[in-house]
Structure formats: structure tokens, C-alpha cells
Amino acid sequence: MTTVATTVPVTLDRDAPGPLGSQLSARIRDLVVAGTLGHGDRLPSSRALARGLGVSRSVTEQAYDQLVAEGWLEARRGSGTFVAAGSAIGTGTTARPRPAGAPALTWLDAGTPWIDPRHAVGWRRAWREVSTARPPRGYEDPRGIPELRAELAERLARTRGLSVDADEVAITCGTTDGLRHLVAALPDGAVAMEDPGYRAAVETVRATGRPVRDLPALEPVTNLAGVVAAYVTPAHQHPLGRVMPAVDRLTLLASATAAGALVVEDDYDSEFRYDVAPVPALASLDRDRVAYLGTAAKAVAPSLRLGWLVAPPDVADRVHARRRITHDTAPWPVQRAFLALLRDGYVDRVVRTARRVYAERAPRVAAALAPYAEPAGPVAGMYSAWLLPRPVALAAQRAAREAGFGVNLLADYCRSADLSGLVVGFGGVTDEELDRALAVLTRALDRAAGSSRS
Ligand SMILES: Cc1ncc(COP(=O)(O)O)c(C=O)c1O
Numbered sequence: 001m002t003t004v005a006t007t008v009p010v011t012l013d014r015d016a017p018g019p020l021g022s023q024l025s026a027r028i029r030d031l032v033v034a035g036t037l038g039h040g041d042r043l044p045s046s047r048a049l050a051r052g053l054g055v056s057r058s059v060t061e062q063a064y065d066q067l068v069a070e071g072w073l074e075a076r077r078g079s080g081t082f083v084a085a086g087s088a089i090g091t092g093t094t095a096r097p098r099p100a101g102a103p104a105l106t107w108l109d110a111g112t113p114w115i116d117p118r119h120a121v122g123w124r125r126a127w128r129e130v131s132t133a134r135p136p137r138g139y140e141d142p143r144g145i146p147e148l149r150a151e152l153a154e155r156l157a158r159t160r161g162l163s164v165d166a167d168e169v170a171i172t173c174g175t176t177d178g179l180r181h182l183v184a185a186l187p188d189g190a191v192a193m194e195d196p197g198y199r200a201a202v203e204t205v206r207a208t209g210r211p212v213r214d215l216p217a218l219e220p221v222t223n224l225a226g227v228v229a230a231y232v233t234p235a236h237q238h239p240l241g242r243v244m245p246a247v248d249r250l251t252l253l254a255s256a257t258a259a260g261a262l263v264v265e266d267d268y269d270s271e272f273r274y275d276v277a278p279v280p281a282l283a284s285l286d287r288d289r290v291a292y293l294g295t296a297a298k299a300v301a302p303s304l305r306l307g308w309l310v311a312p313p314d315v316a317d318r319v320h321a322r323r324r325i326t327h328d329t330a331p332w333p334v335q336r337a338f339l340a341l342l343r344d345g346y347v348d349r350v351v352r353t354a355r356r357v358y359a360e361r362a363p364r365v366a367a368a369l370a371p372y373a374e375p376a377g378p379v380a381g382m383y384s385a386w387l388l389p390r391p392v393a394l395a396a397q398r399a400a401r402e403a404g405f406g407v408n409l410l411a412d413y414c415r416s417a418d419l420s421g422l423v424v425g426f427g428g429v430t431d432e433e434l435d436r437a438l439a440v441l442t443r444a445l446d447r448a449a450g451s452s453r454s
Contacts, residue, residue, distance in 0.1 A: 112428025
């Protein structure tokens with residue numbers, strides 16, 4: 001039955017760190033997950049809630065926008081804000097390429113971030129610090145430098161809603177390395193992976209000899225019978241860009257629980273949302289079912305080869321035991337430099353600058369391509385995917401190549417999925433390169449549209 005909530009049972013702690021809007025969205029999300037607010041319930045208007053809580057309306061609007069973006073709430077024009085379908089199902093969860101191509105091409109690569117050269121001073125400072133530090137004498141804890149794990153645990157709690165102890169964080173050589181460790185700790189069996197999806201992750205799993213089962217990336221995962229793990233990118237589906245809706249998150253967790261499968265969450269670029277605050281990690285909904293993978297590839301550089309992993313305790317124990325015997329750890333100098341970069345504020349500065357750059361470039365890309373193509377998802381991060389008929393996408397790719405630009409086809413990321421279009425990265429180029437590339441693409445798309453009309 002639809003109920004109209006005149007108020008919602010939340011209180012805000014004004015002394016707690018962080019914005020009040022984030023606090024409010026977390027409280028409302030908890031009420032929805034717990035089923036206190038059910039599907040179809042209408043929330044008070046942002047104005048009424050603000051009055052009731054004694055906060056400004058921007059606080060309640062920010063909280064509602066965030067929860068709508070995550071799929072917990074839906075805004076119906078003219079009638080209000082409602083709990084979205086399926087969000088209130090109880091889950092029993094705990095609360096707690098570069099692509100190959102001619103080297104002369106300038107690639108609009110989806111995975112390459114913008115690193116502002118003005119931050120070079122901080123980079124050099126960190127490496128000077130490494131050069132004067134004394135490396136450990138022996139094979140240390142395979143999980144990595146304790147101080148770095150503590151810094152990351154604090155960040156995960158603050159930015160990803162993931163409350164973990166430093167002991168639960170393990171440093172890796174990036175997402176694919178973390179995935180490799182996880183897969184090695186699982187019993188024999190297939191791994192389900194999003195399709196379209198991250199090619200490096202798929203190849204990493206295939207290299208272990210395991211079969212890969214294709215999971216249609218935009219459909220709810222209702223059956224994981226027969227697989228040992230499911231790899232997903234819920235905060236920003238790669239490469240379509242969609243945020244996995246709340247109801248699909250719960251369905252995925254329920255399917256994984258029923259199948260006894262591990263969910264592997266690749267959280268590769270969540271710090272680069274510029275419309276709403278980052279969507280909390282899926283792992284924050286069920287720490288016993290989800291292994292979380294983070295990376296420094298976007299915030300610092302893919303070439304740093306540094307990442308982190310938080311796994312359910314039994315999986316983590318097996319991962320660490322294997323790494324201890326094989327000395328399969330992240331290099332100490334890289335860990336030490338990343339620690340210095342975090343402490344110095346370098347990572348935060350780079351992320352802030354890059355986010356501003358992406359927030360400015362994304363609409364430019366959209367303005368150029370939207371007249372010809374449909375966006376595959378909301379625009380966030382450093383790339384966007386555009387749906388186009390296959391011959392048109394191929395013609396645009398060819399025209400870009402002739403002008404010296406490389407751009408990937410959406411089909412390059414598909415296995416069984418039948419999608420066509422372009423994936424346009426805008427992080428690894430200059431403004432001038434991006435403008436030239438967009439001019440070439442729009443000319444090609446214009447020609448294609450003209451020839452289909454005639
Ligand atoms: C979906 C996805 N996950 C993770 C990464 C980063 O992987 P790694 O940390 O292994 O460099 C990328 C880089 O492009 C990516 O696109």
C-alpha cells in the first residue's frame with residue numbers, strides 16, 4: 001500500500017564530519033534497505049523535510065538527488081519523491097588499453113585519466129621521500145605496508161561507506177592483480193562477468209583457465225547457479241556508464257547468496273562523479289558476500305600498478321596465505337610512494353582537478369555526439385559510450401583514424417552482447433586534441449546521417 005510519509009524518522013548529527021546531505025541520504029537509504037520505507041511510499045517534500053529537520057532545503061535536495069541517482073528513490077514530476085520499485089526487499093545482508101593500434105594515433109581511451117602537469121611537484125616530493133626511506137629487510141606482511149592500509153581503510157569508510165579495519169585491506173598491483181588473487185582463492189568453476197565489460201578483467205580470468213559466463217550488463221542478475229564468482233562494476237558500469245540500480249544490487253546479492261558465489265566489485269572510478277556524490281560501494285551492503293577491488297589507476301596513473309582489495313574473511317585468509325608463500329606482493333617503493341602521495345594530499349588534489357576537467361569535458365562530448373547518437377548511460381568519469389548503428393560507428397572510427405585519432409567501438413567490449421556504438425574517452429587528451437577529435441567524429445556522423453537520409 002502506498003503511504004505518504006509526512007516526515008521520515010531520522011535525526012542528524014551536526015557535529016559529525018562530512019556534509020549533512022550525505023548524512024541524510026545515508027539515513028534514508030538505511031530506512032529503505034531495512035524496509036521501514038517501502039516501495040511506493042512518498043517522502044515529504046524537500047521543503048517540508050528541511051523544515052522538520054531544521055536544515056536548509058539544499059541539504060534535503062542533495063540527499064534526494066543522490067538517492068534518486070542510486071536508484072533507491074524515484075522523482076515523479078508533479079507528484080513527489082517515492083521509494084523506487086523493489087528497493088525495500090529484505091536481503092538478509094549485514095549492515096555493515098591502451099588499445100593496440102598505430103603508435104602515432106592519439107587515443108580517446110576510456111581508461112586513461114587526466115593528470116594535470118601542475119601537480120608534478122607533489123609527485124617528485126613523494127619519490128624523494130621514498131628515496132630516503134629504508135626498505136624493509138625481509139619479506140614483510142603480504143597485505144602491504146600497515147600505514148598505507150590504515151590510510152586506505154580510513155578513506156574507504158569516508159568516501160565509499162565501507163567501514164573496514166586496516167587489517168582487512170590488502171595492497172595489490174591494481175584491479176586485475178586483485179582479481180587474479182581472488183580467483184586463485186576460489187574453488188574450481190566458472191566466473192560470471194558483465195557483458196559488455198572490462199576486457200582486462202575478462203582476460204585475467206580466462207588466463208587462469210576458468211570459463212567465463214556472460215552476464216548481460218543491463219539486466220538484473222537473477223541466477224548465478226554453477227558459478228563461483230560474479231564480477232561487476234556497479235558504481236559505473238564499464239563501458240556503458242550505468243549505475244547499478246538499488247533493486248538490481250539487492251537481486252545480485254540474493255542470487256549470489258543462493259548460489260554460494262562471491263561477488264567481485266570493481267570500484268574503479270567512483271571518485272569521478274561530478275553530478276552527485278559517489279554511489280556507496282556494493283560491498284557496504286554485504287561484507288560477507290562481496291570482495292571489493294580499488295585502484296590508483298584513475299586517481300594517480302595506470303602505470304603505478306597499485307590497488308587494494310577487501311575480501312570476506314575466509315577468502316582473505318586464503319589470498320594472504322598464498323601471497324605469503326609466493327611473495328606475490330606489491331613492490332614496497334610503489335606502496336611507499338602512494339602512502340606519501342596520500343598523506344601529502346596529492347591524490348585529493350589530482351582527483352579534484354581531474355573531476356573539474358571531466359565535468360567540463362563531458363558535456364562538450366555530449367553536445368557534439370548527442371545529435372547523432374544515444375548515450376548508453378549517464379555521463380560520469382572520464383569516458384562516455386554512445387549507441388550507433390554498426391556501419392555508422394565503423395565509419396566514424398575510420399574517419400577518426402584517418403585524422404590521427406583512435407577510438408574504440410562498443411563492440412570491442414562485447415562478447416555475446418549485441419551492441420554497437422563508440423566509447424569515447426576524454427581524460428587522456430588535451431582540450432585541443434579533444435576538440436579536433438570531436439570535430440572529426442561529428443563530420444563523419446553528419447555524413448552518415450546525410451547518406452541515410454538520401
Ligand atoms: C573497469 C576498470 N576496472 C579497473 C581498471 C583499472 O585496472 P588496473 O588497476 O588493473 O589498472 C580500469 C582501467 O581502465 C577499468 O576500466
